[in-house]
Amino acid sequence: MTSRRHFLQKITLSTAVLPFLRFNENTKSKFSDHEPYDDKILRVAIMGLGSYGNRVAEAMQACKRAKVTGVISGTPSKIKDWQSKYNIPDKNCYNYENFDAIKNNPDIDAVYVITPNALHHDQVIRVAKAGKQVICEKPMAINAKEGQEMVDACKKANVKLLVGYRMHFEPKTLEVIRIRKDGEFGKIMFFQGQTGFTIGDPTQWRLNKKLSGGGSMMDIGIYSLNGARYMVGEEPAWVTAHETKTNPEKFKEGVDETIQFEIGFPSGAAASCLSTYNMNNLDRFFMTGQKGFAELWPATNYGPIKGRTNKGELTQPHMTHQTVQMDEMAAIILDGKQPILPVDGEEGVRDLKIIDAIYEAIKKGKRVELK
Amino acid sequence: MTSRRHFLQKITLSTAVLPFLRFNENTKSKFSDHEPYDDKILRVAIMGLGSYGNRVAEAMQACKRAKVTGVISGTPSKIKDWQSKYNIPDKNCYNYENFDAIKNNPDIDAVYVITPNALHHDQVIRVAKAGKQVICEKPMAINAKEGQEMVDACKKANVKLLVGYRMHFEPKTLEVIRIRKDGEFGKIMFFQGQTGFTIGDPTQWRLNKKLSGGGSMMDIGIYSLNGARYMVGEEPAWVTAHETKTNPEKFKEGVDETIQFEIGFPSGAAASCLSTYNMNNLDRFFMTGQKGFAELWPATNYGPIKGRTNKGELTQPHMTHQTVQMDEMAAIILDGKQPILPVDGEEGVRDLKIIDAIYEAIKKGKRVELK
Numbered sequence: 116m117t118s119r120r121h122f123l124q125k126i127t128l129s130t131a132v133l134p135f136l137r138f139n140e141n142t143k144s145k146f147s148d149h150e151p152y153d154d155k156i157l158r159v160a161i162m163g164l165g166s167y168g169n170r171v172a173e174a175m176q177a178c179k180r181a182k183v184t185g186v187i188s189g190t191p192s193k194i195k196d197w198q199s200k201y202n203i204p205d206k207n208c209y210n211y212e213n214f215d216a217i218k219n220n221p222d223i224d225a226v227y228v229i230t231p232n233a234l235h236h237d238q239v240i241r242v243a244k245a246g247k248q249v250i251c252e253k254p255m256a257i258n259a260k261e262g263q264e265m266v267d268a269c270k271k272a273n274v275k276l277l278v279g280y281r282m283h284f285e286p287k288t289l290e291v292i293r294i295r296k297d298g299e300f301g302k303i304m305f306f307q308g309q310t311g312f313t314i315g316d317p318t319q320w321r322l323n324k325k326l327s328g329g330g331s332m333m334d335i336g337i338y339s340l341n342g343a344r345y346m347v348g349e350e351p352a353w354v355t356a357h358e359t360k361t362n363p364e365k366f367k368e369g370v371d372e373t374i375q376f377e378i379g380f381p382s383g384a385a386a387s388c389l390s391t392y393n394m395n396n397l398d399r400f401f402m403t404g405q406k407g408f409a410e411l412w413p414a415t416n417y418g419p420i421k422g423r424t425n426k427g428e429l430t431q432p433h434m435t436h437q438t439v440q441m442d443e444m445a446a447i448i449l450d451g452k453q454p455i456l457p458v459d460g461e462e463g464v465r466d467l468k469i470i471d472a473i474y475e476a477i478k479k480g481k482r483v484e485l486k
Numbered sequence: 487m488t489s490r491r492h493f494l495q496k497i498t499l500s501t502a503v504l505p506f507l508r509f510n511e512n513t514k515s516k517f518s519d520h521e522p523y524d525d526k527i528l529r530v531a532i533m534g535l536g537s538y539g540n541r542v543a544e545a546m547q548a549c550k551r552a553k554v555t556g557v558i559s560g561t562p563s564k565i566k567d568w569q570s571k572y573n574i575p576d577k578n579c580y581n582y583e584n585f586d587a588i589k590n591n592p593d594i595d596a597v598y599v600i601t602p603n604a605l606h607h608d609q610v611i612r613v614a615k616a617g618k619q620v621i622c623e624k625p626m627a628i629n630a631k632e633g634q635e636m637v638d639a640c641k642k643a644n645v646k647l648l649v650g651y652r653m654h655f656e657p658k659t660l661e662v663i664r665i666r667k668d669g670e671f672g673k674i675m676f677f678q679g680q681t682g683f684t685i686g687d688p689t690q691w692r693l694n695k696k697l698s699g700g701g702s703m704m705d706i707g708i709y710s711l712n713g714a715r716y717m718v719g720e721e722p723a724w725v726t727a728h729e730t731k732t733n734p735e736k737f738k739e740g741v742d743e744t745i746q747f748e749i750g751f752p753s754g755a756a757a758s759c760l761s762t763y764n765m766n767n768l769d770r771f772f773m774t775g776q777k778g779f780a781e782l783w784p785a786t787n788y789g790p791i792k793g794r795t796n797k798g799e800l801t802q803p804h805m806t807h808q809t810v811q812m813d814e815m816a817a818i819i820l821d822g823k824q825p826i827l828p829v830d831g832e833e834g835v836r837d838l839k840i841i842d843a844i845y846e847a848i849k850k851g852k853r854v855e856l857k
Binding site (some may be wrong): 199214304305309314328355357359360363373375382383384385387389391393395396397399401403404405407408420456480481 | 547645675676678680684728729730731732746748750753756758760762764765766767769770772774775776778779796851852853
């Protein structure tokens with residue numbers, strides 16, 4: 116990742132990001148009416164005003180470094196609600212036809228894309244072309260090829276691309292990673308991730324392959340997969356996977372209901388993961404090494420996360436994940452801060468390559484090697 | 487399973503079991519110097535005086551219905567120790583050459599075979615031919631074919647064959663099964679079993695394929711497999727499996743170190759299991775249904791087992807597993823009692839068929855269907 120200085124050097128070369136730079140020079144924008152915090156606030160437009168978009172915006176009210184200053188939505192009534200709730204002027208409101216014009220809006224530094232998975236690719240590339248920083252909800256795309264195109268487009272446009280991996284900033288998660296890095300667990304042998312829930316409304320976009328790009332694996336299994344990588348601290352060497360479908364009516368062709376997948380790591384560590392849209396009471400990470408173990412349960416829900424190691428309970432305080440995420444992402448974008456766990460587009464592509472391999476392993480009924 | 491009356495009718499036809507019958511008629515045997523408990527005590531010879539044999543014998547000191555009255559061992563010094571500890575007369579001591587003569591010993595009703603896995607087949611058949619009831623430690627054999635031959639031999643000899651599934655009598659385990667049967671968990675969706683430990687001494691028989699018949703799967707993975715069956719309450723429809731070996735020096739050809747296996751059940755429920763000789767901190771069962779869940783952790787060690795469900799902690803008292811097992815097995819053999827979970831030879835064969843399929847799935851790198 117580039118240092119802040121390098122980043123700033125780069126963006127001064129790009130007229131497309133001038134509004135963002137101008138904001139850094141002009142501290143008295145109409146959106147900096149709260150404490151200036153070193154004058155650097157990430158002004159964010161939310162694209163997609165669904166339930167998770169709402170959750171992010173509400174959490175951002177407690178942010179010190181990030182603020183909702185715009186919206187992009189296809190639903191005028193939602194835009195109205197948001198305008199009054201977050202004091203957003205008409206000129207910062209866009210729909211899916213006209214949002215390329217955000218390019219010329221000096222009140223918006225970044226766009227957080229919180230739309231159905233299959234739409235991310237085109238939307239992120241359009242935002243990049245408009246010269247705005249991009250935050251994209253996970254999964255960043257529906258396959259690795261699309262993800263890589265998004266990374267390339269953002270590079271070309273000299274904007275950052277971050278992926279909404281909120282767990283990468285979660286204190287108990289980071290404590291487990293610190294312990295692992297310090298060698299206190301010894302050689303890591305095994306990780307288990309079980310993520311899933313019983314999904315409701317069968318008409319929602321998550322169960323529509325055209326919008327979701329898949330099923331539980333894309334939406335919730337990715338937490339186990341991503342967790343396997345950051346908990347073990349290695350990149351997978353191979354995957355095996357098996358799908359179970361008990362309700363083909365609800366989970367149509369291409370929409371996975373339950374997938375069990377196993378991951379092998381170069382060190383010999385193994386991971387066993389479960390991804391499902393058809394059961395509750397999961398959301399558990401477990402890792403054991405030759406000297407100790409860690410359990411997070413719940414591991415990835417909105418918290419509080421609970422956890423313990425062989426030494427006892429983890430006591431790091433709960434903080435609203437999206438608040439921490441957006442403050443940290445502001446620091447990454449504005450200051451070039453290096454997060455402990457990466458949240459950039461390349462990280463997103465790594466997950467998608469493995470998801471591609473998991474789907475391939477299911478299709479072939481065989482282990483798939485990763486390069 | 488036969489009722490006691492049917493059982494007694496059958497054994498009266500067999501001169502081979504006359505000593506056993508005689509004991510029931512003659513309450514004042516030299517081994518019935520403790521309370522007579524309805525005159526029926528199962529008098530057991532332990533075959534194989536290793537660490538688990540010792541554990542069983544010690545636990546049996548608290549039994550009300552079973553008693554150690556004989557030993558079979560290839561090590562004279564061990565026999566001496568046991569004789570003094572358990573007050574065993576010379577005439578009840580055998581070695582592996584002469585134990586067929588146990589046939590004519592009226593002080594011994596049953597033999598508990600606690601020897602290396604690969605020896606069970608021949609030894610159990612010899613015990614059956616000697617007309618004694620047989621209890622065989624798990625795995626009952628090293629493959630299903632051998633297991634079935636043992637079942638057939640015991641049937642032919644009109645003796646019972648029980649397998650040392652001590653968890654089948656464990657109170658918290660049985661409580662979870664009661665709850666499941668009562669429908670309180672709703673439809674069962676998923677079971678997870680993780681059993682294993684870091685095995686020590688590389689020269690022990692468990693790591694010698696000729697004696698063990700395999701590796702962790704035979705010895706400790708069988709708990710997860712067997713647990714999957716009794717917790718879900720169905721017989722598997724298919725398995726997938728994958729082996730990981732990090733130390734081929736210690737875990738030689740045919741001796742598995744770590745196996746991940748998945749089981750599909752006809753109802754659509756899935757199980758994910760881990761069997762290992764190379765990590766600790768495991769020993770967890772987890773099951774979730776549409777209305778509730780259960781966790782046992784530790785699930786299969788010598789206890790106390792700990793567990794909870796969606797309704798809270800399980801509080802059934804701990805009892806030494808082998809004490810309960812041997813009292814219950816005495817009731818099965820002497821009274822024809824029906825256990826809640828089967829512990830007969832057929833149950834052992836069911837596990838071996840699935841272990842065969844797991845090894846086949848690893849070899850083929852593909853899912854294996856079970857009939």
